[in-house]
Amino acid sequence: MKAWVYDEYGAASVLRFDEGFSVPEVKEDQVLVKVVAAALNPVDFKRRQGKFKATDSPLPTVPGYDVAGIVVKVGSQVQNLKEGDEVYGDINEKALENPKQFGSLAEYTAVEEKLLAIKPKNLDFVQAAGLPLAIETAYEGLEKAGFSAGKSILVLGGAGGVGSLVIQLAKQVYGASKVAATSSTGKLEFLKSLGADLPIDYTKENFEELPEKFDVVYDAVGQCEKAVKAVKEGGSVVVLTGPVSPPGFRFVVTSDGAALTKLNPFLESGKVKPIVDPKAPFPFSQVIEAFSYLETGRATGKVVVHPIP
Structure with a gap:
């Protein structure tokens, strides 16, 4: 072959x-x-x-x-x-x-x-x-962080392979109260189209200095040191890459066809794209x-x- x-x-x-x-x-x-x-x-x-x-x-x-x-x-x-x-x-x-x-x-x-x-x-x-790898990473990371309806989330790297799915799952599958996400200037409209309530231009704003804090920060880019400043007391920081500082936790996906099967209805209904x-x-x-x-x-x-x- x-x-x-x-x-x-x-x-x-x-x-x-x-x-x-x-x-x-x-x-x-x-x-x-x-x-x-x-x-x-x-x-x-x-x-x-x-x-x-x-x-x-x-x-x-x-x-x-x-x-x-x-x-x-x-x-x-x-x-x-x-x-x-x-x-x-x-x-x-x-x-x-x-x-x-x-x-x-x-x-x-x-x-x-x-x-x-x-x-x-x-x-x-x-x-x-x-x-597969991206949606399973997004889903398992949200599960491990204990994400659920009514919680808020900040996604670092919202336009990337994993981040774009974290935004959609948080909104469409889990029922997040608020989804914030970072990207460069040209991708802010894209973040909105995915369902982000608060798109943040990381070239102009420091997300860790926002007065608002989040229940979960999902770090897909390797900025844990800043991410932990944006999480509420008792919240979770999911870290995919780079150094980890508490309360951040390192997360590596385990592939599982059953997770895909579980998410298929959301894909087939068009809720998650x-x-x-x-x-x-x-x-x-x-x-x-x-x-x-x-x-x-x-x-x-x-x-x-x-x-x-």
Whole structure:
């Protein structure tokens, strides 16, 4: 099969296109997915840069966590999925601990059934591919923070892949009393369109100096030191990246198809919308360009690769 591979850690330039890569074996609890679209996440490039070598799978690596595609083969213990099912999911149960050697930036990938869900009927493969890791991170982080109806939240990095979904989930699924979010000047209207009540331009305002404090601060950008100044007494600060100071807590997603299945009705009703960056999808031949763009930190929503041959 055709796949993108790297044999050493480093910049996007270590990626190479391989036309003769072996199709992964399917274990008893797995299905083989014909990949239609795959999304890129910051964890992909941090892994490629060697940031968690100690717990990584061996090289060579086919990158890619997020997948949307069609089941073409099922293992003997698979119960709920069958050939022909259109599915999506994050293929790595633990993001940083022994992620799969052969990821989603290939024609085929093997995935445990429990990590996948049926693709929402109203979404195409490109939209679905950009959801799993980000929406599961958004949802699990809100759950761990004890978020619930009537509470207020501040989202740092509201226009990004995770942040754009935290805003929507907080508003549409949890019933937040108030959602504030930060972005650069050009993305404030976008934050409003997602449901943010208070868009904050971080180039002009210091959110930590606002008189108003929040029940939960969801830090998707690595500003925990400032985030803890914006949270109410007894509140929570969810930290995805960077150093942690109390009451902040580090959070790394666990992939779970059941969480996607639970959120599917909100996606199918249109209450929660996938956000794909205007530059996407990138064709399969331009995976290096897609990573380079994601690594600028300027993407709005998700960077998706499609079609995959």
